[in-house]
Amino acid sequence: MSKWFCGSAIVLMAAITIGVVLRFVVLGDTAPADEDGRQGVRMSKSETRFVLAEMRDFLAGVQTIYSATLRQDRNAIAEAAAPLGREVAAHAPAGLMGKLPLGFKRLGFALHEDFDRIAKMAPHAEMVTIQKEVSDSLNKCVACHASFRIETE
Template sequence: MKRGLCIIALALWVVTLVTAGWFFVTGWTTRGTDGRTEILLAPAERDQILAEMRQLLKAVDGVVRGLGDPQPDRTTMEQAARAAGMAMAADTSPAIMAKLPLPFKQMGMSIHKDMDALADAVVQQETPQQILQRLSSMTVRCTTCHDLYRFGAGR
């Protein structure tokens, strides 16, 4: 009897781990009407992710504007990039992260890391061309993500 309960408990533990792993990888998603993967989020969660995306766009804009100036203000450019770095990602709630599919999380985290690296590159006096190349490698991931995902109403 005791052995049977241990086997059942172990089986339930394994099922729980597999289910949690499945949701960590796939997130809370469904197939969108436009062919993209729809990530199901509550309205407040959706608003938080979209606000983060707007901040990323503002960071790119701040760096591009700086590059367009005859005398670029590298401090302002660094601050713009740093504002969208890993410190920004640390504010995302675990509940939201659990709902995001793994490839989405990976792309997002790589962008935040690259924003910090971009800020470092600005401080290290990389040329405008080098900085633009860095931005280009990031924005291609942004457009890829927007091509693959959309947000829908979840729980």
């Protein structure tokens, strides 16, 4: 095999690897921003159902956590926060991660980590500290909703 051939094969493989990482890790499967400026993320019907169900769980979760801080109910805080942690992301449909652009994944993972942290804080932290953590997390909901919409295929 000539040196030239080996060199070309390496360059080609590197290009393919970069292409795959770019498409599945950084870019995802997106549609251009519409009039309201939100980028579309293309998903199948079942992926859309999964993501929206997760969203409704987020909303129900923050409501439960917030009202539990008002009652100082530490068990209820931990029980509501734990299922919204990183663990849930592991149950995402195969292929969905590759469709999400990097900014979406960053915000999503950071939010799951916030809920893991809230669950860990629940037994000992001041209620106002937990409320501050919930308030900071809500900024991630706001940021993602301002940037992305779902485009169901």
